[in-house]
Amino acid sequence: MSKIPVTLGIDIGGTNTVFSFIDFDGNCIKTGQIPTRGQEPAEKLVKRLYESIEKSFEELKSLYKRVGIGIGAPNGNYFRGTVEYPPNLNWEIAPVKELIQQYYDMPTAITNDANAAAIGEKVYGAARDMKDFIVITLGTGLGCGIMVNNQLVYGADGFAGELGHTTVFPDGRQCGCGKRGCLETYASAPGICKTVLMFLAEETIDSLLRTIPPAQLTSKMVANAAQKGDPIALKAFNYTGRILGMKLADVVAFSSPEAIFLFGGLAKSGTFIFEPTKKYMEGFLPPVFRNKVPLLPSALKNKNIAVMGASALILNELKA
Numbered sequence: 001m002s003k004i005p006v007t008l009g010i011d012i013g014g015t016n017t018v019f020s021f022i023d024f025d026g027n028c029i030k031t032g033q034i035p036t037r038g039q040e041p042a043e044k045l046v047k048r049l050y051e052s053i054e055k056s057f058e059e060l061k062s063l064y065k066r067v068g069i070g071i072g073a074p075n076g077n078y079f080r081g082t083v084e085y086p087p088n089l090n091w092e093i094a095p096v097k098e099l100i101q102q103y104y105d106m107p108t109a110i111t112n113d114a115n116a117a118a119i120g121e122k123v124y125g126a127a128r129d130m131k132d133f134i135v136i137t138l139g140t141g142l143g144c145g146i147m148v149n150n151q152l153v154y155g156a157d158g159f160a161g162e163l164g165h166t167t168v169f170p171d172g173r174q175c176g177c178g179k180r181g182c183l184e185t186y187a188s189a190p191g192i193c194k195t196v197l198m199f200l201a202e203e204t205i206d207s208l209l210r211t212i213p214p215a216q217l218t219s220k221m222v223a224n225a226a227q228k229g230d231p232i233a234l235k236a237f238n239y240t241g242r243i244l245g246m247k248l249a250d251v252v253a254f255s256s257p258e259a260i261f262l263f264g265g266l267a268k269s270g271t272f273i274f275e276p277t278k279k280y281m282e283g284f285l286p287p288v289f290r291n292k293v294p295l296l297p298s299a300l301k302n303k304n305i306a307v308m309g310a311s312a313l314i315l316n317e318l319k320a
Helices: 042-057 096-101 113-124 189-202 219-227 231-255 271-284 305-319
Strands: 004-012 016-023 028-035 064-073 082-084 108-112 133-138 142-148 259-263 295-297
Touching: 004 042, 004 113, 004 305, 016 042, 016 064, 016 305, 028 042, 028 305, 042 096, 064 096, 064 113, 064 305, 082 096, 096 108, 108 113, 108 305, 113 133, 113 142, 113 259, 113 305, 133 231, 142 231, 189 219, 189 231, 219 231, 219 271, 231 259, 231 271, 259 271, 271 295
Parallel strands: 004 064, 064 108, 133 259, 259 295
Antiparallel strands: 004 016, 016 028, 133 142
């Protein structure tokens, strides 16, 4: 009996690195993860990752064969096969593709995590019949993957699509990239928490969020408070949605996508983030673009879209 082909999808995160063996229909056969330990060099991560992957694959190898490896990583460069100055990782320019290929003699591709999410939505999700769409990942930061005419936009150097590092307020919040006032310092999981703390300092109204130590506050807690009608939480979501909607209106004006998908921890807040973002996006759009671009949740919301996207990346390469 011939073995079933699977791809190996890898998502390198600031805290954990997740991998999964995924068949051509998008079914996750088995998933595992290891701590990233971002203070260590990339060589050590790849060695630990290889050991964990091999241990996980041991019970699968009689039925499955690996045919390619896709990797999603912050600041992953598709053209160079590198991860370059990633936030939350103490690396400069790490040749991750080359390091992986020291252990595996099979096709390998790497891109940033938001691009991987866009490819995942295209191959396995709700964008299967779309040629032009955008995926926005709202997690620790804000990532953006742009698909135009069925092609992912990489730009000349591989780093196109950094919407999260476009400026909202020139003298605004300090960003990890070194700039001030970047979009992701406002429209992200940490960003909405900073907004809550700002409003708690400015307002005297009662709020469930006043009882939570600032260092322990999460976007999920803000969403839970909003569900209970908390005025500070609702105000924070409206503020966040206004800023995100304004920037998405810019994106629509220059790219005219069929849809924009939101994914990530903050997107799990549902209508609390979707409704104000959509309202303000429409308000900031010129009339010719209004009411044309739906704002949608990812169809892969109950799966690890970054790993699925990494798998889809190499699957596209193999088909090509």
